[in-house]
Amino acid sequence: MGKSMTEIAINSAEQMQKLGQALAKSAKPHDLLLLKGDLGAGKTTMTQGFGRELGIRRPVKSPTFTLVREYREGKMPLFHMDFYRLEGDDLASIDLNDYLAEDGVVIIEWPQVISSNLPDEYLSLILKRVDDSWDSTKRVVTLDPHGSRASQWAEDALKIYQESE
Numbered sequence: 507m508g509k510s511m512t513e514i515a516i517n518s519a520e521q522m523q524k525l526g527q528a529l530a531k532s533a534k535p536h537d538l539l540l541l542k543g544d545l546g547a548g549k550t551t552m553t554q555g556f557g558r559e560l561g562i563r564r565p566v567k568s569p570t571f572t573l574v575r576e577y578r579e580g581k582m583p584l585f586h587m588d589f590y591r592l593e594g595d596d597l598a599s600i601d602l603n604d605y606l607a608e609d610g611v612v613i614i615e616w617p618q619v620i621s622s623n624l625p626d627e628y629l630s631l632i633l634k635r636v637d638d639s640w641d642s643t644k645r646v647v648t649l650d651p652h653g654s655r656a657s658q659w660a661e662d663a664l665k666i667y668q669e670s671e
């Protein structure tokens with residue numbers, strides 16, 4: 507684990523949403539959040555908390571079949587992407603930089619396919635189940651910031667999350 511990485515224990519879906527809320531509270535325009543983790547780890551659940559905090563009333567759904575869902579009705583735009591089914595051709599059709607240039611936040615689930623095309627600043631989150639039983643609600647989230655803005659974002663979000671507990 508790198509020096510700037512932080513691990514946080516999450517015990518329920520509600521706590522995962524709270525972490526999403528804390529990340530939204532401390533987010534700034536042009537921030538990029540990458541969510542890594544197996545199926546059912548809680549990536550969409552976290553994004554739902556994030557969207558709710560921005561004031562987005564529509565339920566945030568997984569954009570697996572659309573690649574990008576845009577929510578422009580909140581405090582700032584949210585661009586929610588899911589690259590799970592991404593093929594090479596689709597990748598060319600999405601210009602991440604266009605989205606990052608907008609005054610909003612970009613959240614990407616399954617970002618591994620674009621790992622060689624990432625900007626300098628982004629916050630990566632790794633969500634893991636920590637119990638073998640299929641119905642366990644325990645997760646560990648590792649915050650792995652890249653760049654000084656992302657480090658500040660992670661620090662602010664953790665503080666807000668801890669105060670909310």
Ligand SMILES: Nc1ncnc2c1ncn2[C@@H]1O[C@H](COP(=O)(O)OP(=O)(O)OP(=O)(O)O)[C@@H](O)[C@H]1O
Nearest residue numbers: 517518519522545546547548549550551568643645
């Ligand atoms: N601690 C937890 N954090 C997040 N989700 C949890 C937790 N405990 C239970 N769950 C449940 O696990 C499921 C997680 O599904 P979710 O769609 O958020 O995962 P995902 O990582 O986005 O998966 P996928 O890659 O398939 O979209 C939800 O039904 C949620 O209620």
